Each structure stands twice: as C-alpha cells, then as structure tokens.
Amino acid sequence: MDSTKVARYIEDFMAMVVARNPNEPEFHQAVHEVVESLAPFILENPALMKNKILERMTEPERLISFRVPWVDDKGEVQINRGYRVQMSSAIGPYKGGLRFHASVNQGILKFLAFEQVLKNSLTSLPMGGGKGGSDFNPKGKSDQEVMRFCQSFVTELYRHVGPDTDVPAGDIGVGGREIGFIYGQYKRLVNAYTGTFTGKGPEWGGSPLRPEATGYGTTYFAAEMLKTRGDSFKGKTVCISGSGNVAQYAVEKVTQMGGIVVTLSDSSGFIHDPKGITPEKLEYVMILKNAIRGRIREYVEKYPEATYYEGKRPWSIKCDIALPCATQNELNGEEAQTLVNNGCICVAEGANMPSTPEAIKVFLDNKILYGPGKAANAGGVATSGLEMSQNSMRMTWTREEVDQKLQSIMKNIHAACVKYGQEGDFVNYVKGANISGFIKVANAMMAQGIV
Numbered sequence: 152m153d154s155t156k157v158a159r160y161i162e163d164f165m166a167m168v169v170a171r172n173p174n175e176p177e178f179h180q181a182v183h184e185v186v187e188s189l190a191p192f193i194l195e196n197p198a199l200m201k202n203k204i205l206e207r208m209t210e211p212e213r214l215i216s217f218r219v220p221w222v223d224d225k226g227e228v229q230i231n232r233g234y235r236v237q238m239s240s241a242i243g244p245y246k247g248g249l250r251f252h253a254s255v256n257q258g259i260l261k262f263l264a265f266e267q268v269l270k271n272s273l274t275s276l277p278m279g280g281g282k283g284g285s286d287f288n289p290k291g292k293s294d295q296e297v298m299r300f301c302q303s304f305v306t307e308l309y310r311h312v313g314p315d316t317d318v319p320a321g322d323i324g325v326g327g328r329e330i331g332f333i334y335g336q337y338k339r340l341v342n343a344y345t346g347t348f349t350g351k352g353p354e355w356g357g358s359p360l361r362p363e364a365t366g367y368g369t370t371y372f373a374a375e376m377l378k379t380r381g382d383s384f385k386g387k388t389v390c391i392s393g394s395g396n397v398a399q400y401a402v403e404k405v406t407q408m409g410g411i412v413v414t415l416s417d418s419s420g421f422i423h424d425p426k427g428i429t430p431e432k433l434e435y436v437m438i439l440k441n442a443i444r445g446r447i448r449e450y451v452e453k454y455p456e457a458t459y460y461e462g463k464r465p466w467s468i469k470c471d472i473a474l475p476c477a478t479q480n481e482l483n484g485e486e487a488q489t490l491v492n493n494g495c496i497c498v499a500e501g502a503n504m505p506s507t508p509e510a511i512k513v514f515l516d517n518k519i520l521y522g523p524g525k526a527a528n529a530g531g532v533a534t535s536g537l538e539m540s541q542n543s544m545r546m547t548w549t550r551e552e553v554d555q556k557l558q559s560i561m562k563n564i565h566a567a568c569v570k571y572g573q574e575g576d577f578v579n580y581v582k583g584a585n586i587s588g589f590i591k592v593a594n595a596m597m598a599q600g601i602v
C-alpha cells in the first residue's frame with residue numbers, strides 16, 4: 152500500500168473529525184489511533200470507502216444530554232449535566248458504562264463510546280457500544296446525596312434505555328452502590344424487573360464475577376501475551392495504577408498468578424510497597440476504598456514499610472509488568488521510556504486509553520508486549536454480556552462457569568489480535584484489536600444499509 156496515500160487518507164479523515172467535533176481532544180485521540188490502524192485496510196476495500204463506514208462509526212447514532220437537579224444535605228439545589236452517547240447498535244443493543252466524575256464532558260464520553268464499539272465487538276458477544284455519565288463528583292458526598300443524585304439521573308435516563316435498547320453499567324465513580332440506587336429508581340419508573348443495567352448485586356440479578364471481571368480479564372490477557380514469549384507472571388514485579396474496582400481485582404489475580412504487585416495510586420499520589428501488596432493488605436485497600444472511601448496515602452499509616460509519593464504516578468518504579476488501571480492519558484511518552492529503560496516487558500491496559508500516543512509509540516518501537524485497553528480490559532463488558540444472558544434466561548451461572556467463559560473470551564480476543572496484528576515475529580496488538588473489532592461492525596453495517 153502506497154504510504155503517501157495512507158498518510159493523506161489519515162490526514163483528511165482526521166481533519167473532518169476535528170472539524171465536526173471541535174474541542175474534543177480525547178475523541179480525536181481515540182479516533183486517530185483507530186484510523187492509523189485501519190487506513191490501509193479501508194483503502195484496500197472500496198466498499199468500506201463507498202459506504203462511508205468509518206465516517207458513520209465516528210458519528211454517534213444518538214447523543215442525549217440532560218439536566219440532573221438534586222438537593223444536597225444542606226437543602227441546597229445542585230444541578231449537574233447527564234449524558235448518554237449511543238454510538239452504535241450495529242451488532243446489538245448499546246452497551247457501556249456510566250462515569251460519574253467532575254471531568255466528564257461530551258468529548259470524553261464520545262471517546263469512551265467509540266472505544267466501546269470496537270471492544271464489545273472483540274468480545275464476540277452481541278453488544279453495540281455506548282457510554283454515559285455525569286460531571287457529578289461522588290467524592291465527599293453522603294450516601295443520601297449519592298442516592299438522590301442517582302434517582303434524579305435515571306429519572307431522565309430511563310426513557311432512553313431498556314434490556315433490548317441500551318444496557319448501561321458502571322465505570323469511574325459508579326460501582327455497586329450507584330448501580331443499586333439507579334436500578335431501584337428505574338424499576339419503580341418502568342414497573343418491570345429487567346436486565347437493563349449490569350453490575351447489579353448478586354442477590355438481585357448480578358452475575359457472579361462481574362465486579363472482578365475487568366481486573367481479572369486484564370490479567371488473563373497479559374498472561375496470554377506473556378505466554379507468546381514463553382513467560383508468565385510468576386516472580387514478576389508488577390506496577391499497577393489506580394486503586395478502584397479494576398486495580399483492586401488486578402492485584403488479586405496477579406498475586407494469585409505468582410506476581411508481586413508493588414504500587415497502587417489515586418488522583419493524589421501513589422504508594423510503593425517493595426514487599427508486595429499481599430492478600431491481607433489488599434483486603435485493607437478494599438475496605439479503605441470501597442467502605443471508608445479514603446485516600447491511598449492512608450496505606451502507609453497501616454503499612455509503614457511502604458512509601459507514599461504525593462502528586463506522582465507510579466511509572467518510575469522498576470517493574471517487569473505495568474498495568475495502568477486508573478484513567479485516560481495517565482502514562483506519557485517519558486514515563487513509557489522510563490518503564491522500558493527499567494526493563495518492563497509487558498504493559499496491559501485495565502483503564503481506557505491510559506497511554507498517550509507518545510507512550511504507545513515507545514512501546515511499539517521497543518517491541519514490548521503492549522495490550523491496548525479495548526482488548527485487555529474487555530473482560531468487564533464481556534461479563535456484563537454474560538449477565539445480560541443470565542437475566543434473559545432468568546438463571547444464574549456459578550462463579551466457576553463465569554470464570555471459565557471469561558478466560559475463554561480473553562483467550563479468543565488475544566487470538567484475534569494475533570491474527571490481525573502479526574508483523575513478522577512481532578504482534579502489534581493495537582492494529583490487531585482495531586482491525587478485528589472493526590470488521591464485525593463494518594460487515595453488520597454493510598448488511599443493514601445506509602442507516
């Protein structure tokens with residue numbers, strides 16, 4: 152393929168995306184990465200060009216934005232903005248999480264929804280892609296305030312979702328507590344018990360292993376990547392960022408597989424525990440983060456052998472494997488170079504788009520094992536898909552059954568990445584994930600006409 156032609160296609164396509172979606176840098180970044188992978192493939196397939204498949208995929212089918220008024224504990228009226236981006240229903244109902252974080256805006260949710268379309272396709276389950284949330288910041292809010300906010304949020308959202316229409320779940324700032332409040336109010340509004348949300352509690356329709364699934368899945372994916380080089384987690388030093396849902400269960404699974412996790416972080420700083428975060432220490436982190444809702448710095452008060460670094464990220468710590476599990480753009484080019492210089496051989500993304508384009512270039516140039524989020528963290532939404540199946544069948548699989556299905560899905564995603572990403576003796580998992588995720592959605596769109 153003529154490289155000038157490819158470069159011009161990417162440039163023209165991105166100029167169009169930027170012009171149509173001004174002031175949305177995260178969305179531009181996510182689309183650019185995908186277009187770079189897909190350009191040669193699309194140029195070789197005139198039908199994809201003629202039917203403007205990628206042009207349509209980068210335009211949400213529907214974008215809903217709404218007012219979320221609620222009353223705080225002081226009796227003051229607060230107003231937030233709620234969103235749902237329904238990106239693609241080509242292969243199934245819209246599916247993707249809800250994020251509650253002060254930084255949420257339309258552009259961030261569009262990047263997440265776009266990534267979700269390809270990720271959900273990779274799982275091989277029939278799920279379209281969407282994402283939603285609000286600029287509501289749950290930090291420091293009482294349970295009552297969070298409940299009132301969630302009830303107001305879903306009092307508008309409920310019109311746009313349904314078990315065969317759009318099935319939201321959790322993401323940053325939305326865990327079991329929030330899904331509970333949202334589902335309770337939703338059920339009241341529609342007067343029906345349906346599988347419209349996933350991440351529900353185990354007693355009321357949730358799938359076994361959904362809380363664990365993203366962190367476990369990322370670890371399973373990394374293990375598959377390591378296997379291609381005859382390696383494993385055994386005895387490896389692992390740096391993990393974040394300390395929320397994904398990070399916690401990544402620590403658990405890595406430790407079970409014989410790795411030693413030495414870092415965790417939050418938006419204030421990171422802790423380094425050279426002796427490793429043992430199951431007992433992880434139990435404390437789970438209480439600290441999920442019940443007390445404290446800060447990661449408190450870890451060093453309980454475990455003085457660890458050190459806390461205020462305002463810093465964990466990537467300067469020497470490790471064999473890095474699992475970024477916090478948020479987008481949390482690992483830049485310089486930090487990627489430090490990881491590589493320190494001997495890191497594998498990066499698997501539990502978070503969505505945690506590595507900047509410069510960081511990704513460092514990983515690919517140095518040919519380390521690099522698993523992008525849309526492949527490596529797909530275990531969460533895949534298990535949500537399994538929750539949807541269980542809800543439809545009105546039955547519950549065992550934890551072991553779900554774990555087996557999750558492992559098999561992660562293996563299949565890995566195999567698909569290898570199939571489309573093999574470049575000589577190197578696997579470019581970015582290219583593999585993007586092309587493999589794209590093909591199924593593109594074929595469905597071609598079959599369904601210009602819609």
Ligand SMILES: NC(=O)C1=CN([C@@H]2O[C@H](COP(=O)(O)OP(=O)(O)OC[C@H]3O[C@@H](n4cnc5c(N)ncnc54)[C@H](OP(=O)(O)O)[C@@H]3O)[C@@H](O)[C@H]2O)C=CC1
Pocket residue numbers: 321322323324325326365393394395396397398416417418419476477478479481501502503528529531532
């Ligand atoms: N939950 C899931 O099933 C899935 C999640 N993901 C992705 O994984 C990542 C983590 O999600 P999840 O664990 O569910 O979310 P949680 O809300 O449970 O945890 C988020 C963690 O990331 C930290 N964090 C958030 N924003 C920043 C920031 N700007 N800088 C540094 N740290 C930050 C938080 O720290 P603090 O408390 O200080 O904000 C917290 O430790 C996200 O990228 C999400 O999109 C991907 C697939 C599925």
Ligand SMILES: O=C(O)CCC(=O)C(=O)O
Pocket residue numbers: 246247248249267270318319320321322349503528529531532533535
């Ligand atoms: O489980 C889900 O539906 C959503 C998971 C999610 O938000 C993600 O994969 O980023």
